[in-house]
Amino acid sequence: MSTVTSSPLRDRLVQAGVELLEEEGLGNLTLRAITRRTGVSHGAPRRYFPTHNALLAAIAATGLEDLSARLQAAEGIPEEGLIDAALRYLGFAAERPGMFELLFRHDLLEGAGGNLRSRSLPLFQHFADLVAQARPSTPDPRDRAIALWTNIHGLATLRATRALDLLGTTNLTPLVQQIVRSHLR
Amino acid sequence: MSTVTSSPLRDRLVQAGVELLEEEGLGNLTLRAITRRTGVSHGAPRRYFPTHNALLAAIAATGLEDLSARLQAAEGIPEEGLIDAALRYLGFAAERPGMFELLFRHDLLEGAGGNLRSRSLPLFQHFADLVAQARPSTPDPRDRAIALWTNIHGLATLRATRALDLLGTTNLTPLVQQIVRSHLR
DNA sequence: GGCACGGGTAGACACTGTCTACGCGACCAT
């Protein structure tokens, strides 16, 4: 099959994991399943990842990069910029539900290396900056940012888990607009 | 040891599961661990629960009852009532993080019987009623309820997973007050 | 030409959830 892309095994494992996560969901993202797809023995990852969760953390890191890139691509004057960012956040959760789920499974990722916690911090900082920019001279900009961020995140999770089937009936964009504006006045 | 409370095994399994969930967390809430604590063989639950997840669903049902009772105990004129309910919601997540986590692990509970989905619906309805009551003559009461509910839920999850260490530094009550009021105007 | 060694293999182990055959004791009918 002519010159298979034979990158170092580490990258191949991560990529296989990403694909498997999208295709089969987090529940089937087994260490052994990843090795099967990669075509190596089940002990191979150990050379690069001390534990299964460490591999999961590496997979999650790629997702965090994707999410980060999407959010930084948000554009518009203050208010519209926030609405755009919020919609992109929800779009990520909708398009990559498995990855979104993994990103917040701290029981799997905690202490698994790759310090995702600190890596996701600038992501929130970006959000907070947008809020501060859209709502200058507010006494508690961080609280406002937390309020909006948690709102979008809660919306995304409850939508992803279909906890609110109601959400299917309502159009998302006006809801997000309303939410963002609620937090800005 | 004189008249051990020998309720039917079903209840003992559920109770053991609840205790284990609080003590050891969801990650250790194994079917076999529950049977060990109950003092029966690992095959015993099968008589009452076709699968491990079905037992988890029964455990989650007790948590949903607790949460429901807490929310319905919320009091106060419209706005304060919502603030109280929100704080109770956050209190539940803080006091029983394992149960809170389980309640939203739809990957475990889905299709496991006990139709938690429909049972949790009146809970949201209660929330929506409070919102409609506090904000009469609004064109889209359900959207407002969704907005507020997702906000509180997102705050609870991000706090439970300590995704925002920032939250440790800010006092929760004023933040919740601010959030509720943001959604009511 | 011998040798170390990085990198992957393969088997074992404890543990999990599920399935199946078995046992046992209480209750009932004769």
Added chain:
DNA sequence: ATGGTCGCGTAGACAGTGTCTACCCGTGCC
């Protein structure tokens, strides 16, 4: 009293999992 049924729990097996360990084996270096 005796036999039988049946609810309920036991015990063993099985495939699958993550982790650990001993083992190769080919490549590059002296």
